Amino acid sequence: MTLDSLHRRHLLQIAGSALIAPLRVWGASGVSSRVRPGEPGWPSDASWQQLGQQVGGALSKVESPLADCLDAPTGASCLQLLKSVKNPYFIGDNVALTQHLGWVDAWTSRPSVYAVAARNTSDVVAAVNFARQNNLRLVVKGGGHSYHGTSNAADSLLVWTRRMNAIQLHDNFVAAGCAGQASPQRAVTVEAGAVWAHVYDAVTTQAGGYVQGGGCTTVGVAGLVQSGGFGSFSKAYGTASGSLLEAEVVTADGVVRIANACTHPDLFWGLKGGGGGSLGVVTRLTLRVHELPEDFGAVNMSIKATSPQAFRRLIGLVVDFYGRRLMNPHWGEQIRMRPDNILRIMMVFQGLNRGQAQMAWQPFLEAVAAAAGDFAFESAPVIVSTSAREFWAATTFKKVLGFIKTDDRPGAPGNNVFWPGDQAQAGEFVHGFDSAWLPAALLRDDRREELCDALFSASRHWGISLHVNKGLAGAPAQAVGRARDTAMNPSALDAFALAILGAEQQPAYPGVAGHEPDLARGRQRAQAIARSVAELRKVAPDGGAYVSESNYFEPDWQSAYWGTNYPRLQAVKAKYDPEGLFYVHNGVGSEGWSADGFTRRA
Template sequence: MKPSTQPPSWKRRRLLQFAAGFSFLSGVWKPIHAAAASSAVARVRPGDPRWPSGAQWNELGQQVGDALVKVQSPLLACRNSPDSAGCQQLFKELKNPYFLGDEVGLTQTLGWVDAWTSKPSVYAVAARNTNDIVAAVNFARQNNLRLVVKGGGHSYQGTSNAPDSLLVWTRKMNDITLRDAFVGAGCEGHASPVRAVTVGAGALWAHVYDAVTTQAGGYVQGGGCMTVGVAGLIQSGGFGSFSKAYGMAAGSLLEAEVVTADGVVRIANACTNPDLFWGLKGGGGGSLGVVTRLTLRVHELPETFGAVNMTIKATSAPAFRRLVGVIIDFYRQNLLNPHWGEQITLRRNNVLKISMVFQGLSRSEAQAVWQPFMDTLDASPDDFKVEFSPLKIAALSARSFWAPTLFKRLLGFMSTDDRPDSPKDNVFWTGNQGEAGQVLHGYESAWLPAALLQDGQRQALADTLFAASRQWTVSLHVNKGLAGAPGEAIAAARDTATNPAALEAFALLISGAEGPPAYPGIQGHEPDSELARRSAQSIGRAMDEVRKLVPDPGSYVSESNFFNADWQRAFWGTNYSRLLAVKDRYDPDGLFFVHHGVGSERWSADGFTKLV
């Protein structure tokens, strides 16, 4: 892919680079480690004369002990024996997100047709502590290596893997510590103590929810998918099921410890390194440094969480168009508030699927909210058929929402890690299992401004959504737009690097397609490339309809189009120039590279060659 056009701040960045090494007054940008600049324009690969010798790798191994591992993907063995029992068992295991996360050579998504394929690093430092990460960062910088960071490994863009690289793998750094009265370093006397939780960079949201909510009765804003890594979600901004009430996950970040490109361990919070702190809140994972631990605000837990699930089949296309208008009107009048989150999905076969959650309401209160919608459907039995569901609207104690109760498992809502002796809190929503080991065919997203819900625009919005649904399935993730959220949550989100479009959006529209676990070169398990390309074309046509109404929508960095040429504006909008200045200060030589990450326009698509 060709790099996109240089943003307007290019001349200012060149001036900053020219001024490297000079000291300025407090509060003015300066590079942190100009003396570490490298004259090389290409990173080294195995076989290059400058690739570290065995003795050098042994020296790194001595620094980190048995944390240095030679990486090999378990998929490679299947190429020679695709029909073996071992290979069949492996492809079964690829549907277990915990198995994927525990394999150093694998990622949660196995690739994206015509975009990228999951390929392992040469070596990995399976970090146990911050010192291991410092050693890995220094080794990569000193030897001009491609460096990649993986925690949960959930990146759709493939940013948590890179062949011919050194991997910093934080999976084992997963401690969780509750704090009754936390004050950030340097903030003593400037901030009141708050309830918080400190987690290691390798922690997963399932385990954080268990510690904070199930065990301690608090709430921490995290991801909807329980096997997503905490550090990756925070750095992408972070949206979860209840973001409409509590804001972005990044908005609850109080402090982070991070190893920057010069190998220095830095604390980042509102009082110490505040520029780095701001950049870590939504600036994208793997671009500014290696986060080692995070401290997040713990909120008061509501009494109840609940869910609304129903499927409505319209008997004709005109009836479906009317149904789209009904749900948009109903959402505007009843659901655009902090109580509601998750998805409204429109399908090509004239099906409307409601998969929503709520907080702070009883079951009877939630039923009362939805009754007018149900009355509208009942009034047109020839047009709308509601699929029977005994748990159409359900509520439960918020404290048990993430607990793996027998009830949830029997009804298929929740699944567990089925490996022998796996921890009992290794659980995940069954609805997310399709993402484990997936190969993406296409994916796009767009924030839809809340102004589209006004009286004069709702019909155009409904027409657009209907037209898009004729091409491919589109989903409104209403928890990933903050319009309707409390002012405090919006203010915290405004103080992040995330595209400000998210603050004014009522939903993030997503259209995507994927296939089952597959890998090139494994007979019988290869991706269906032709199907993928047809699906991608259909997604593109659906999004073309959306762009007629919203010509230049913002896009969520974690759920976006790999091929978006306008990614700087789409992901970060007016925040990009400031974010790039943070990058220049803490990583002026570009040690940290990810696809479509801040500063990546200066490098080749694989991150190995610096562009002149």
């Protein structure tokens, strides 16, 4: 059944559910707090049963598999679970789990009381109406990758979109209401619960196109787009939110709205980078499909400096090389600087063949070789390329060499793939995390030494990863222009990189003997990260941070995540969710609620 036919059928179901919904107006309730289980006003068993019937049995009471570990941490069930949580698809397919199990002194993954495993838009409408009418804490989860724990909350009702994962390609898409105002273009419509591995399989491997999504293949499509959305090749194609053409969203009043440049353009703008879970429940998105280049490739190497002074010179060498040779649409991913004086290059390229990539890196390799007394390769340079169409394909060659991993559960779909480097996130307990945009102006001749000094000083406290694909300086004007028309912090447009710093323990969970989070060590590492970021802030004081990869404790999050765009986002929030049904930590409008999202602040 196609997406279009599904939607026609669901419109009839939505209309029916609206007729039987209780006539209570959220805005008229004047509530100051949300209700918890056992409190007056918590829905009766009969009410929950009625919701279950309304969603065709998609409602369930949620039990966490981690309960087995709390009761028997050395038992076979717990040991198997701790092994399974290193498979991101196992986590993503479990309604009670999140990809990260918590953050020291911030949050711990706790399941909702009930969950609607939505199969269609009408299920989402029913859940939203039920939460509004009964004054419940509502949570939305797709891929469950939120570092800030926004896809879980105890004592809540969860809207889980994982089962809404249909994908449909279009050769000539025109957004609703835009006929005569926009040219037909190649696009893909994706339901909210899909993950990027499956979208890349459909668009790239099967159809030979490219859609700008996330680098981590198990991240949910809807959450990434709403947060801005950077992938390995964003320097060429921009952000995922910049490629959004249309979205279907259920707003707080239970109304299904189509948002695009011609219909509800204010909501459309807010969904493009305003943060997931704050403005409504996105149920499907249509994204631009770009032309696919012939080749994708990667460059990997590790260089050890013989002393801190030599490492400072190595930082200067690589920063100068990047600024002069690599800050262009061909290059993306990471340059890492570690406290042990090791520089790691883990970059990707597009639109070049292997020979061209080798030529591009030759000056840097020669400079390193010429300073043998200062530098030595810990791992020799490796430059590889492949057909872009096969980049996300789980070929035997890539699996044998460890370039890609697959879901190891019996009967798992063959396109359940993930990069080995992303497996570390599965089941981890975060110790500390932060990010900072680094403006391209720091690469100028008169400021480069200042930048390199800051990077070196920062690396004395903690390792830094410069994600050069997560800053749009050097990207094509069209890509930058599309990103400019989104809600994310404009600092990203002029940044050459996003500096990311993080520490974690894995797998870990409070109360599981032998796998307890090390709180003391976590706090020490968080302090080291803070000292490192402080060095970067000296040269980029107004750089802000990326909402999806940032500090849970960010004090000035409104400005850091959205800069001058925040007042406009507040206006969108006030229009479509005036009573604050949708709450996420450090999300638009969250300053009006307590940290757990249950009590309205005066």
